[in-house]
Each structure stands twice: as C-alpha cells, then as structure tokens.
Amino acid sequence: MHAIVKDEMLFKGVIFYLDSDLPLEARCLLEDFRLAVNNAIRAGLQARVTSRNALCKIAYKEFREQHPRMYAKHLVSAFEVAGGILKNYRKRVRKGITGEIPFARRLMMKAENQAYKLDRKSGVIDLPIRAGCHVELKLVVSQYHRKYLDDTCLSFGSLTILPDRVIVAFRKEAPKPYEPDSVISLDTNERSLDGVFVGGDVAKVIKAEFPEVAVIQQRHHDRRRRLQKKKAHDRRTSKSLCRREGAREHHRIDYRLHQVADSVLKFAEERKSAIVLEDLKGMRTKSSKELNRRLSIWPRRKLHQIIEYKAQWKGIPVVKVDPRNSSRTCPICGRIENSRMGTEFKCECGWHLDRHINASINLLQTAISKGMAGGLWFNPGAFQHDVMMILYEPAMAARSEPNGTSGIAEMT
Ligand SMILES: [Zn+2]
Numbered sequence: 087m088h089a090i091v092k093d094e095m096l097f098k099g100v101i102f103y104l105d106s107d108l109p110l111e112a113r114c115l116l117e118d119f120r121l122a123v124n125n126a127i128r129a130g131l132q133a134r135v136t137s138r139n140a141l142c143k144i145a146y147k148e149f150r151e152q153h154p155r156m157y158a159k160h161l162v163s164a165f166e167v168a169g170g171i172l173k174n175y176r177k178r179v180r181k182g183i184t185g186e187i188p189f190a191r192r193l194m195m196k197a198e199n200q201a202y203k204l205d206r207k208s209g210v211i212d213l214p215i216r217a218g219c220h221v222e223l224k225l226v227v228s229q230y231h232r233k234y235l236d237d238t239c240l241s242f243g244s245l246t247i248l249p250d251r252v253i254v255a256f257r258k259e260a261p262k263p264y265e266p267d268s269v270i271s272l273d274t275n276e277r278s279l280d281g282v283f284v285g286g287d288v289a290k291v292i293k294a295e296f297p298e299v300a301v302i303q304q305r306h307h308d309r310r311r312r313l314q315k316k317k318a319h320d321r322r323t324s325k326s327l328c329r330r331e332g333a334r335e336h337h338r339i340d341y342r343l344h345q346v347a348d349s350v351l352k353f354a355e356e357r358k359s360a361i362v363l364e365d366l367k368g369m370r371t372k373s374s375k376e377l378n379r380r381l382s383i384w385p386r387r388k389l390h391q392i393i394e395y396k397a398q399w400k401g402i403p404v405v406k407v408d409p410r411n412s413s414r415t416c417p418i419c420g421r422i423e424n425s426r427m428g429t430e431f432k433c434e435c436g437w438h439l440d441r442h443i444n445a446s447i448n449l450l451q452t453a454i455s456k457g458m459a460g461g462l463w464f465n466p467g468a469f470q471h472d473v474m475m476i477l478y479e480p481a482m483a484a485r486s487e488p489n490g491t492s493g494i495a496e497m498t
Pocket residue numbers: 416417418419420421433434435436437
C-alpha cells in the first residue's frame with residue numbers, strides 16, 4: 087500500500103508544431119547542442135562520471151573554447167542531457183546488456199525554463215542563441231494547446247526543441263486529492279480492467295477492455311522472432327530491426343493504454359470517486375519463457391502508472407492495496423479457495439461471480455477495512471445480477487492520431 091506523496095511537482099509534456107521552418111540560427115544551435123552532448127558523453131565515459139556538475143567541470147572549458155559564443159545556459163543543459171544518456175548506459179551495462187557506445191543521433195536541444203521565454207498569448211518562443219542573437223519560434227496553437235497556455239496554475243518547465251516541433255513541459259504542484267463520494271475498484275487483467283463502482287445506493291459492475299494490447303504484443307513478438315531467424319547471419323541488422331519493432335510496439339500499446347486510463351479517470355472525476363487498484367509491485371511472472379512473454383506484466387504496470395499520474399494531476403485519490411488472495415477469496419464468507427481456474431469464482435457457501443469482478447470486490451473490501459475508502463459500506467450481493475457498464479472498448483478508440491500530447495513527459 088502506498089500513499090501519494092504530497093507537494094510534488096507534476097509535469098506534463100505538450101507537443102507544439104512550429105508555424106514555419108526552424109530559423110537557420112536555431113538549426114545551427116541544435117547542431118552545436120548535439121555536438122556538446124556527444125563531447126560531454128565522450129568526456130564522461132573517459133572520466134567515469136555522469137552527473138551534470140562533474141561533466142561541467144571536465145568538459146566545459148574545452149567546449150567553451152571551441153564554441154565561445156554559445157549561450158552558457160544551453161551548454162549546461164547539454165551536460166544535463168549527456169548525463170541522462172550516460173546514466174542509462176550505465177544501467178544497461180550493469181544489467182549486462184553491452185551495447186554500442188552511447189551517442190546522441192537525433193537533432194534536438196533542451197532549454198531550461200530560465201533559458202527561453204514563451205508568450206502565453208501569442209504562442210511565440212523567444213530563444214536566445216548567443217549574446218545579442220535571439221530567434222523567435224512561432225507555435226501552432228490549437229484549442230487543446232490553449233487549455234494549457236491559459237491555465238495560470240501551470241508554469242513552464244524545460245523546453246525540448248526538435249527540427250519541426252517543440253515539447254513544452256508544463257508543471258504544477260500536485261493538487262490535494264478530493265474527498266471521494268464514491269469508489270471504483272479495479273482488478274487489472276491482461277485484456278481488461280474489471281471492477282465495481284459503489285456510490286450512495288448505486289452499485290455497478292464496470293469494465294474497460296483492451297484486448298488489442300495482448301494482440302499487438304503477440305504479433306510483434308512473432309515478427310521479431312521471424313526477423314531474428316532471417317537475419318541470423320547479420321546480428322547488427324537483426325538487432326536494429328528488432329529495436330525498431332520494439333519502439334513501434336511500445337508506441338501503439340502506449341496509445342491504447344492512455345485511452346483506457348482517460349476513460350476510467352473521466353468516469354471517476356464525474357462521480358468524485360476514489361480509485362482502488364492492486365499493488366502490482368510484488369507480482370512475479372511465470373518462469374516458463376512462453377508464458378512469461380504472453381502474460382508480460384509491463385502493459386499492466388504501465389497502465390497503473392498512467393492512471394496514477396493522471397489522477398494525481400487531476401486530484402483524484404488513488405488507493406493501492408495488496409492483492410494477495412484477492413482472486414480466490416469469497417467476499418461473503420471469507421473462505422479462500424484453492425483453485426484459481428475458470429472464469430467464475432464459486433464458493434461452498436453458494437456465492438458465485440465472475441472471477442475478475444470478485445477479485446475487485448476483495449480489493450475494495452481490503453481498502454475499506456484499512457479505512458482507505460472513507461466510511462463507505464456496500465453489499466457484495468448487489469453485483470451478482472447487475473448489468474455491466476462498459477467504460478472503454480476497442481470500438482471507442484479514436485481513429486485519429488494522438489492529439490499532440492506525450493502524456494507523461496517526466497516522472498518525478
Ligand atoms: Zn463463501
């Protein structure tokens with residue numbers, strides 16, 4: 087069980103496209119920035135340091151000599167980016183994944199919040215290049231973007247500049263979660279969230295389905311395998327193809343998980359509900375390789391992460407409880423059944439219910455017994471003959487492209 091930390095800064099990255107081509111000076115700045123990042127990476131690898139300050143100490147002077155006019159704050163932020171890349175590389179090495187030496191390929195730069203100005207009204211960024219030289223970047227501002235620009239509770243964090251777009255990190259202090267009037271309890275499964283909603287004298291069975299996530303995982307897994315076989319003689323090609331496959335898979339699954347999370351949060355916000363989830367931390371995957379991949383837990387962990395972060399942004403309380411035995415306990419008599427098989431939970435006392443819904447009722451009871459769901463009371467029997475409410479199903483997926491948000495930009 088864990089409580090959400092208060093007084094935390096929350097970030098949301100919002101993508102803005104540029105109204106016109108990147109000015110030449112800015113493009114050169116991006117190239118210089120990449121050069122600075124790669125120099126710092128090389129220096130950091132040699133000196134075995136990863137922190138921004140340490141990199142600054144060893145690499146600043148030399149790069150300064152080569153680029154005497156680059157705005158100092160941009161240079162420092164290049165060391166920060168290099169530090170991040172080096173830390174990731176370290177982590178991989180520690181895990182025994184030996185890859186090629188890290189290198190910043192993409193043309194990009196990051197500017198800290200004091201190193202640029204964004205006019206909320208006009209959507210124009212004033213970016214200093216070097217002493218006496220600034221460029222203006224005009225952003226395309228839609229209604230969606232207005233929502234963020236006009237919200238004065240949001241301040242600007244770092245700015246990421248790419249050749250055709252920028253990502254502005256909006257930040258705010260985590261709002262205090264509201265006092266819930268109702269509660270949603272959800273059991274997280276491979277293809278769906280299944281659970282119950284309880285508020286006042288209303289009790290409903292709810293469901294959000296995402297069967298495509300498992301399908302996408304399966305399809306990409308098969309394709310990766312084929313690629314590996316076909317390119318067995320060429321490890322480098324095979325590796326890079328697999329990496330590309332992985333990124334695409336990730337992106338497509340991510341997009342769906344965000345939609346599922348949004349539907350749950352919309353439902354919760356409209357009814358002032360608290361959300362009860364199982365704590366997936368201790369959950370282990372099966373040892374068999376095949377099963378391990380099929381039941382891969384990361385989409386579920388990721389879904390929780392998205393729900394929790396977005397809930398925090400909106401001030402929706404989220405409670406996480408230990409899921410031990412939740413799938414085989416009878417909520418009426420408390421008996422623990424041995425078997426986990428079958429789609430229906432059946433107890434000797436006569437209670438029977440869809441296994442996933444049953445699990446969510448147990449999660450809710452745990453939350454209530456720990457005093458984490460207010461003074462709520464409910465009768466599990468109410469769910470036995472109820473009609474299901476669908477919060478999300480594949481048919482609801484928008485066919486358009488993602489709406490220009492990267493969702494969780496930075497986790498703090
Ligand atoms: Zn029972």
